[in-house]
Amino acid sequence: MASNQPAPEAPAPFRPAGPGDQGRTWEEWNPTEESIRPVRGKHRVAKQRGLARSSTVLGVGVIAAVGAGGMATAQSKPPVSISLPDSIADNLPDAKSLPGVGAYLSGDTDQGGTVTASSPLTTAGITAAEAEQGTTDAGEALRARILQQAEQQQAGAEAEAKATQEKAAAEEAAAQAAEQQSDAEAKAAAKKKADEEAAKKKAEAERLAKLALSFALPTSSYTITSTYGQAGSMWSSGYHTGLDFAAPTGTPVKAVHSGTVKSAGWSGSYGYRTVLELDDGTEIWYCHQSSMDVTAGQKVSTGDTIGRVGATGNVTGPHLHLEVHTADGSGIDPMNWLRSKGLSI
Known part of the structure; x- marks a missing residue:
């Protein structure tokens, strides 16, 4: 809350003593004390960011450097040395305690506060398996991983498409086989019925022929x-x-x-x-x-x-x-x- 008290009046400016000033006591005016009129109302005090966040800044910078190194080839460059003033270096945490960074820094520091990376940052993103295969460039390793993943996805898509086609072909073949079987069964049933009817007609004809031998027409020339x-x-x-x-x-x-x-x-x-x-x-x-x-x-x-x-x-x-x-x-x-x-x- 802002103060509502009236501001104190500023003392008169200093001047040399003259006639008529005898007996007066003069004080030196200090403008840094309560002689400045305070600012009324709400006001915001800018917070000075100290060195407490320096470790975070350094971590972000190192991660950015690792990312940049993974996208570029820097095997031919010598190890990078990072130097900081003593006033800042004394307030920084141990670099080895930073997650994901300490593993890439050597344990030795020189007297000037210089920290030297034990290996190039371009190799920071390489896995142990890739290192065993002789891969030394993080950018190439990342590119190889992306290509491998793309190939795997493409192979998976092709396999899925092939499986879908094979399934559709199998279903179509099954439907055709079922239709052919149905047609064959219908033809077989029709043939069986026709054969049965033919057999019945034949049997009836034989019966009538045999029966006709015992029957005769009542007259002739009629x-x-x-x-x-x-x-x-x-x-x-x-x-x-x-x-x-x-x-x-x-x-x-x-x-x-x-x-x-x-x-x-x-x-x-x-x-x-x-x-x-x-x-x-x-x-x-x-x-x-x-x-x-x-x-x-x-x-x-x-x-x-x-x-x-x-x-x-x-x-x-x-x-x-x-x-x-x-x-x-x-x-x-x-x-x-x-x-x-x-x-x-």
């Missing part, structure tokens, strides 16, 4: 004129219930399979009709015959003649009306039934 289910007003049911084989009158009518004659005689609109019952209970109706060659209860074999084509009953011309009924009496399509026995119509 023309199909009406099919099963065909609609028309000429049929009382409104649709055709059998299969018509148009042929000349007197054309032989044959047993389609071995069986027993269940009935043979006149049957109204069917004219002369023969009903042949097969071993499985299926009935074959032969209608509109001109004559019949079998009687009820008679056993017949495949291909035997059981009658003749005619035009009896409700007809418009000579033909064989053939119907097929299952064991339960239901009528089915005669053409499909004959084809299921291996016969071609």
Whole structure:
């Protein structure tokens, strides 16, 4: 805090004694004492930096010198001598106690305060391994380290890129292999299915061929004129219930399979009709015959003649009306039934 007291008045300047000054006491004015008007208000006193920080300054300087020496070649220069005045040298700490510096200074000092480095500062940054290899220049050593590190990084980057490429290639190869395997499996499955279907068709053809040996068409020299289910007003049911084989009158009518004659005689609109019952209970109706060659209860074999084509009953011309009924009496399509026995119509 600044003082608020009034400044003391300065004494009158000195002058020689004159008349009328007798009896006075004169004092010598000293301007260094409390005769100077103090400065009012806050003020900052500059601190004088002493020698306490000299060691830090010296350490920074030495480190800077080491760095500079590492970037330049100074092997041809003699060791550097550092001289300091006695007034400063006496207040400096022991150079050997400075971190990172004492190892590079010799333990001898001359009487003038001169400290001589035991080796050039250009070798300060060289490691023991580099020294064993014959490296004596810190700048070259640093350059070699940088180049080695760059090469290592480049090699690492190339290795990583190569590994990435190899991984991508392996994944692509695996995907292609999986796709090829999938295609191969699909083709194999399709081929197997086709082979199975072909085998089934072949087996069915063989079965029908063998079965056809025991079945025969009901007549020969025929023309199909009406099919099963065909609609028309000429049929009382409104649709055709059998299969018509148009042929000349007197054309032989044959047993389609071995069986027993269940009935043979006149049957109204069917004219002369023969009903042949097969071993499985299926009935074959032969209608509109001109004559019949079998009687009820008679056993017949495949291909035997059981009658003749005619035009009896409700007809418009000579033909064989053939119907097929299952064991339960239901009528089915005669053409499909004959084809299921291996016969071609």
